[in-house]
Amino acid sequence: MTLMTAEKYLESMKKTKKQVYFMGEKIDITEHPIARPALNSVAITYDLCFNPEYENLFTATLESGEKVNRCLTFWKSIDDLLKKYKMIQITARMTGRGNARTVGADAINAIGSVSYEMDEELGTEYHQRFLKYLKYIQDNDFTISGSITDAKGDRSRRPVQQTDPDMYVRIVEKKSDGIVVRGAKLHQSVAINAHEHIFAPCTTMREDEGDYAVAFAVPADATGLFHVYGRQPSDTRRMEDDNSDSGNLNHGGNESLLVLDDVFVPWERVFMCGEWKWTFPMIHRFAGYHRNCYGAGKSAIADVVIGAAALMADYNGLSKKSAIRDKLTEMVHMARTIYACGLTSCVEGYCTPSGIYNVNLMYTNVTKLHVGRMTYEIARLAEDIAGGSLSTLPSCRDLKDPIVGKYVEKYLKGVDGVSTENRMKLMRLIEHFCYGQGSVYFLSEALHGAGSPQGQKLLIERESDLDTKKEWAKALAGISG
Ligand SMILES: Cc1cc2nc3c(=O)[nH]c(=O)nc-3n(C[C@H](O)[C@H](O)[C@H](O)COP(=O)(O)OP(=O)(O)OC[C@H]3O[C@@H](n4cnc5c(N)ncnc54)[C@H](O)[C@@H]3O)c2cc1C
Structure with missing residues (x-):
């Protein structure tokens, strides 16, 4: 082997x-x-x-x-x-x-x-x-x-x-x-x-x-x-x-x-x-494992998007502004929430009769539901920080063009010490994740991969145990029967 x-x-x-x-x-x-x-x-x-x-x-x-x-x-x-x-x-x-x-x-x-x-x-x-x-x-x-x-x-x-x-x-x-x-x-x-x-x-x-x-x-x-x-x-x-x-x-x-x-x-x-009866555990175990992956994968892509947004703030001379720092902190908070939920679904996993471990079904579904929401919000904030050039940027070919190149170079520049080329490359990376090829993995897959959000809600509802929670509420309120 x-x-x-x-x-x-x-x-x-x-x-x-x-x-x-x-x-x-x-x-x-x-x-x-x-x-x-x-x-x-x-x-x-x-x-x-x-x-x-x-x-x-x-x-x-x-x-x-x-x-x-x-x-x-x-x-x-x-x-x-x-x-x-x-x-x-x-x-x-x-x-x-x-x-x-x-x-x-x-x-x-x-x-x-x-x-x-x-x-x-x-x-x-x-x-x-x-x-x-x-x-x-x-x-x-x-x-x-x-x-x-x-x-x-x-x-x-x-x-x-x-x-x-x-x-x-x-x-x-x-x-x-x-x-x-x-x-x-x-x-x-x-x-x-x-x-x-x-x-x-x-x-x-x-x-x-x-x-x-x-x-x-x-x-x-x-x-x-x-x-x-x-x-x-x-x-x-x-x-x-x-x-x-x-x-x-x-x-x-x-x-x-x-x-x-x-x-x-x-x-x-x-x-x-x-x-046919065994299709139920088969699909739910697959979905459980697969939803867990999104906590790790999408939080890691989010980290790259956050890094790109922070760098763009540097390139635009805005990194010390409290409004920008607040947005970046918000993004980090969401990325770490996704990561932590997925981690919990591993830590709270359990052993099946075969000896193979399964993840915790409640937490893996909570993870995936968050993933389908928070990545979109992180993308929105990245686009907010990057500015409108994200969707109007000329091509890298124009930057090298003998006639228009010098104007692209001049007018798409940010702070001193950072080349226009690097600023444009960074814009393209953020664009990639927010609505280019990478959005397939950062957004669409976050929403539909391993099942659309309603699938997660069904599982969360099934695992909710509302009756026990009602008993806890009754106990505190002194309600009997
Ligand atoms: C980037 C990406 C990668 C993927 N990779 C894989 C892979 O490797 N392997 C794999 O097997 N699958 C993969 N998938 C598929 C993914 O699991 C499906 O997209 C997902 O299960 C949703 O199915 P669908 O796309 O057919 O959408 P639909 O099932 O058509 O769902 C669209 C909407 O309709 C709703 N809906 C559907 N049926 C009903 C109903 N009966 N009643 C009420 N509402 C309903 C859904 O909740 C959803 O809101 C991938 C998907 C994406 C986007």
């Missing part, structure tokens, strides 16, 4: 035969300028395993003594949950998106713990299959996508009520050697850059929805699997000769529409097949 280097990871992506379409063309993701920053963000998760400062967070040692990437392990203690959390923070800060491999890790842990309980209760062999699969991906140090969100069609209808039955991924055929699946998963982070995909249902299924109660894994080059690359705001700036207007020069992410057009899955890769 060997941990892959970033270089080997990039080589492996070259070798994997992927079907990826962008703007009507089939592309090579290792060559295309739009795809490269996302690859870099995955590559860093390989690099950091060899960095003495971070290897303790990015790798884990198995009982056999072998060292593997933390995203390919079961979390067997609170300490594991905390290390995963802190690992995400490091990559989010370095790349401006979360940790590219944690969505796969969350799927691994959700399926790991639920398949164990299924086998105990139903006498199935899903957990043993999953353990073999886990060893395979550990041995190869693969990047895994966690593919959960279905197309869903008419949201007011159940999967079986849809006009088109493929709106949720489903089993279309059961064979002696495996199953054939059809459907699509939407908004798939890192899937384009993955070696393997793990699939699970995105909602709880009912008795008549057994064909939709399916969890499995397929390789990235499976026949019938392809991606349609999702567009991001200002993405084609990456295709310009000079990348400077992109803001975040080397890192980014991508999402895809992942289509399964009658893909064959051998039985050894099937981890749920019709057990």
Whole structure:
């Protein structure tokens, strides 16, 4: 077993035969300028395993003594949950998106713990299959996508009520050697850059929805699997000769529409097949883990945004003004609130029957609900501090233009001692996070990733235990009965 280097990871992506379409063309993701920053963000998760400062967070040692990437392990203690959390923070800060491999890790842990309980209760062999699969991906140090969100069609209808039955991924055929699946998963982070995909249902299924109660894994080059690359705001700036207007020069992410057009899955890769009752714990465990990640990832991106806003205040000569300092303090307060909530959901985690630890459901949902609000407020304050140039700035090409360059240089300058070029670069970075490509990770994903806010409210309500709170109120007020 060997941990892959970033270089080997990039080589492996070259070798994997992927079907990826962008703007009507089939592309090579290792060559295309739009795809490269996302690859870099995955590559860093390989690099950091060899960095003495971070290897303790990015790798884990198995009982056999072998060292593997933390995203390919079961979390067997609170300490594991905390290390995963802190690992995400490091990559989010370095790349401006979360940790590219944690969505796969969350799927691994959700399926790991639920398949164990299924086998105990139903006498199935899903957990043993999953353990073999886990060893395979550990041995190869693969990047895994966690593919959960279905197309869903008419949201007011159940999967079986849809006009088109493929709106949720489903089993279309059961064979002696495996199953054939059809459907699509939407908004798939890192899937384009993955070696393997793990699939699970995105909602709880009912008795008549057994064909939709399916969890499995397929390789990235499976026949019938392809991606349609999702567009991001200002993405084609990456295709310009000079990348400077992109803001975040080397890192980014991508999402895809992942289509399964009658893909064959051998039985050894099937981890749920019709057990509809078990979709409930499966989706809630995945969502719980994944919502927790946002406390670390989005607070780390927020820290970068706060740093950029503070630097912009320096560049504008405003850093000593109390109104600016107050806004920055407000931003820090929100970023740390998000971080602390997520940390609490790890610390208050609990052990499931398989020995795999789950996060605290109340706190992980509180974290995610805050994330979907506070990041937008942090972005608003960053935009407030940066000023209107954020949305009216000329291009970096104009700065270098022989005719207009000197005027751009002269009139976009801030304080003495700071070049216009640096001030413009900083504006672009803030723009990137507030409404450029980075807003996909700082804002849209903060809102919808791991489920839209209403999903968190449902879980918070379920965990609220209002009856006990009523008793406490009665006790203080002297109300009996
Ligand atoms: C950047 C990004 C990255 C993502 N990465 C991944 C990933 O890696 N893997 C993955 O599986 N998923 C991923 N997702 C998907 C994410 O989990 C979904 O976007 C989320 O669950 C919402 O689903 P939706 O986008 O279909 O919106 P919808 O379900 O259409 O929701 C839109 C709105 O309608 C409301 N709504 C929906 N149905 C109902 C109803 N029946 N009654 C009342 N209100 C309703 C919702 O609460 C929400 O307010 C990602 C999303 C984003 C934005």
